[in-house]
Amino acid sequence: MSKVNSAYTTAINFSVFLMFTAYAAYEAHGKPPKAFTCTDKMRRRNAKSEQGVSGNSPKERSPSPSPISIHHLRCAAAMSSSSAGGAAEEGAAATAAAPQQAGPVVTCKGVNGLEKVVLQEVRGSSAEVYLYGGHVTSWKDEHGEELLFVSNKAIFKPPKAIRGGIPICFPQFSNFGNLEPHGFARNRTWSVEDDAPPFPVPTSNRAYVDLILKPSEEDLKIWPHSFEFRLRVALGPGGDLMLTSRIRNTNADGKPFSFTFAYHTYFSISDISEVRVEGLETLDYLDNLQERNRYTEQGDAIVFESELDRIYLGTPSKIAIIDHEKKRTFVVRKGGLPDAVVWNPWDKKAKAMPDFGDDEYKRMVCVEAAAIEKPITLKPGEEWTGKLELSAVPSSYYSGQLDPDRFKCPGGFNQLALGGLVEVYPAIQASRQHSTSTYIRVVNIVLHADWKYDGHV
Ligand SMILES: O=P(O)(O)OC[C@H]1O[C@@H](O)[C@H](O)[C@@H](O)[C@@H]1O
Structure with a gap:
């Protein structure tokens, strides 16, 4: 050798x-993967810590405020900053107030009192999920840097969908059907499911939450199909953000249903002119700005010089968003989602959106893992799974290495x-x-x- x-x-x-x-130290760190209220979970964690399960000797333990006061501090900070305006600020304040020892899953109130679940991974990365929309509104790396874009003008009030983060488009993407654009899942209130049926492959992550959406009587009037939509949002040990959607047809009338779907992810970027998207070269796309005519991508990578709104078809399982100025690459990995939408509204559309700042188009790009061209059809009892995994890595890793x-x-x-x-x-x-x-x-x-x-x- x-x-x-x-x-x-x-x-x-x-x-x-x-x-x-x-890893052994990580294993010993803490347990409960379920969503608790801050109070319940911290009581349990403290009880464990008293038993020495955390691995700290009594001497090493530093005095900390009671779990209840930690919870109120944190939520109070989140709400006061939101009243000062700005969803992005709200997320930042929540993390700023969040103590290191807050534990992997905490529920508390977000903007306008809407309930949210905060996930924290031991190395410091975090994510926030609003029950309204089953909507991820924040994903931060271990240094606390926000990786998702949420508009400062986002409206956290039903029935408006939150502008930014990761809206869930279901059962319809855009106007591919008769429902409201992007379907209704993004403006319904989801529930936390403490005992979700086991996922096909169990996850070892502790920082995760299971949400569920079922149709209301009103929903059944506009989309007459009974379904269970389970969404797991998880943070990996390295800070990767993982979303798994499982949609089951629970129709009792024996009828199948079809749907289109997208994880409408808004990535936070330094400047749209500094960004390129790799992995979609040579693919066919439907151009939403050209009556959905079909074209073939000619460029080496997608760069942005004006409004862009395309549905790329039959895309690979990995796509990279390279931010030259930040020297950071987002890697999008997906499963069960053959299409990918790339969207930036540019200046005119930005001005036309009431919940979006005039210049904010420069700081965001949407790359949406989706199933659009060929709708998914499920017979009663059948279940579909669509996965998204996002990671942020230094650009030196990615360029040209798909x-x-x-x-x-x-x-x-x-x-x-x-x-x-x-x-x-x-x-x-x-x-x-x-x-x-x-x-x-x-x-x-x-x-x-x-x-x-x-x-x-
Ligand atoms: O304003 P909405 O409904 O959130 O949609 C935003 C954009 O979402 C994108 O996915 C679509 O391709 C665009 O056409 C659309 O404008």
Whole structure:
């Protein structure tokens, strides 16, 4: 074995040891995956901590305010900032007030008293989900930086859908049907489901919440189909945001139904002119600005110089949004969702939207994992699964590397630029959900080895 290979192996082995140690510590950290009220959960966590389950000796434990006061501090901060205006500020204030030890799943009041669930991962990343719309409104990395765009003019008031975050478009995307644009799921109030039926592949993540939407009598009048829509929102140990939708036909009349669907994700970007989307080259798309005529993408990547509103068809399971100024790449992974909508309203449309700032189009881009061209049809008793997984990585990782197989070493790992700190860790949720998957991080370069999706219909 060459010197370089041997250094490589030693570094990997040492890092694996470190990471397993870290993993063991992570395992010991805390448990309850269900959504609790702040008070309930913190009581349990404190009780565990009293029993020494957290691993801290009594000496190491620093005095902390009572769980109830932590809860009220946090929610009060979120609500006061929202009254000062601005959904984005609301999210920031909520995290600013959130103590480190808040635990993985907390429910509290958000803007206008709407109930929200806050997910926090041990390394510091977080997400917020409003029950109104089953709508993710915040996803922050471990440094507290917001990764999703929410308009400062977003209206957190039914029946208006929240402008930004991740609206769920169901049972209809846009005007592909007779319902209101993008369907009604985004402006209905969902419920937390404490005992959701097991997911096909169990998740080990602790920071997750299960929501459910069933049609009301009123909904059945406009869309006469009985369904159960289960949405799991989870934060992975590395801060990845994962959404899994399971839609079941519960019609008792024996009738199938069809629907279209999208995760209408608004990404936060530095400047729209600094961004490009990779992974959709050479694909066909329907142009929403040209009467949905079909064209073929000619460019190497999608760049933005004016309004853009397209439905890309038969897209790969990975798409990258590269933000040159931020040197950050969002990686969108999806399953069960063949299409991808790319949207930026540009200046004129921005001005025409009452819940969107005139210049905000510069700071957002929507890349929406979707099933549109071929509607999904379910017979009674059948269930469909649509998955979205978002990660934010330094751009040095991504550009031109949409196909990780091209970079594989004989040992099965991706090719690494050796030198500097090498860190290898098992992706905890991936190894349990999918196959054994290993993530390799070299300084700021992150490469995935053997990543694969499951759970397609
Ligand atoms: O204003 P809405 O209903 O949230 O829709 C926003 C945009 O959503 C996108 O998905 C559509 O492709 C656009 O055509 C639409 O304008």
